[in-house]
Amino acid sequence: MELIDISVPFSPGLPVYPGDPALEISPHREIAQGSPVNTSILRFGSHTGTHIDAPRHFFEDGPALDELPPERFICRAIVTEMTENTEITMRDVACLDLLAGDAVLFKTRGRMGKLSLQDCFLSGAAAGLLVQKKAGIVATECLSIDAPDSAYFPAHRTLLRSGVLILEGLDLTRAQTGIYTLIALPLGIPGGNGCPVRAVLMRP
Numbered sequence: 001m002e003l004i005d006i007s008v009p010f011s012p013g014l015p016v017y018p019g020d021p022a023l024e025i026s027p028h029r030e031i032a033q034g035s036p037v038n039t040s041i042l043r044f045g046s047h048t049g050t051h052i053d054a055p056r057h058f059f060e061d062g063p064a065l066d067e068l069p070p071e072r073f074i075c076r077a078i079v080t081e082m083t084e085n086t087e088i089t090m091r092d093v094a095c096l097d098l099l100a101g102d103a104v105l106f107k108t109r110g111r112m113g114k115l116s117l118q119d120c121f122l123s124g125a126a127a128g129l130l131v132q133k134k135a136g137i138v139a140t141e142c143l144s145i146d147a148p149d150s151a152y153f154p155a156h157r158t159l160l161r162s163g164v165l166i167l168e169g170l171d172l173t174r175a176q177t178g179i180y181t182l183i184a185l186p187l188g189i190p191g192g193n194g195c196p197v198r199a200v201l202m203r204p
Contacts, residue, residue, distance in 0.1 A: 004180075004201040006105075006170045007050040017143050020045040046194040052137075052186045053166035057193040058156055063163070065192030070185060072165065075136050077103035077182035077201060079175050087147075088122045093129045103137035103182045104130065105201075107172040121147040124154030131162040137182065139167035167199065175201055 008014065014023050024043040029035035047053065052073070055062025076099060082088060088106055096104060108120035122138065122145045130138055138145065138159055145166055146153045159166055167184055181202040186195035 002203050004174050004203075006172055006175055006199045006201055007197070008169055008171050010049050010196060014049050015143065016045065016048055020047060023048050044196070046189075046192065046196075047143075047168070049196050050169040050171070050184075050199050051167075051194050051196045052184060053156070053160065053168065053194045054186075054192060055160040055163060055165075056191065057166075058153065058160050062160060064190065065186055065195055066188040066190045068165075072136065073185045073197075074181070074183050075101050075103050077105055077137075077139075077180045079105045079107055079172060079177050079180065079201070081107040081177050082120050086120055088120060088126050090123070090125050090129050093126045093133070096133065098133045098135055100134040101136035102134075103139060103167070104135050105139040105167075105170065105172060105175070105182070106141070107175065107177070108141050121145065121150075122155040124158055127155040127158035131158060131164055135159075135164055137165045137167050137184070139170055139182075141170045141172055143169055167197070170199060178203070 012023055012025055016022060021044065026041045028039040028041045029037055031038050054065045054068060056064040078096060080096060120142065145168060146155045156166065183202060184197045184199040186197050189195055
């Protein structure tokens with residue numbers, strides 16, 4: 001069985017969405033300073049690094065992380081590569097052969113794990129077609145699935161309104177196109193709108 005880690009390293013200096021808090025990790029107790037243990041203080045936003053978006057992210061009445069069952073974050077996944085376009089369109093989505101509940105992971109031009117705000121966004125129309133195809137999770141290597149100049153966030157709103165989860169900030173450089181099992185479990189934060197995850201792909 002092969003496991004592929006598709007998360008970005010969770011370390012200070014990680015790019016964040018404009019306006020979000022920077023990731024900070026500082027020592028709390030240190031063996032080197034005479035403590036019997038090492039412990040740390042972590043400060044970060046709920047949408048830092050490789051993270052999942054719950055419907056509560058955009059909708060006050062949408063399910064929060066603690067209201068979603070664990071099986072929502074473990075599912076069949078299809079990795080598809082976008083090599084030329086800067087926009088994922090209905091045409092790109094129409095050719096995907098999905099089963100209900102599948103995750104769709106869009107691999108975008110191999111940035112070697114360097115997290116960026118945007119290099120390939122999902123159109124609102126394509127998001128609507130993914131809802132029709134009953135996708136369970138839609139995932140991207142970028143910090144946002146929407147265009148960086150979008151004020152309405154049509155892809156987020158279309159997907160999350162229909163209960164389709166969003167996984168952002170992946171590193172798919174080691175993943176070839178094909179079918180896998182995705183595991184991307186967040187913390188069950190009460191009222192949580194999003195949370196970093198350790199996302200992996202599994203294939204026999």
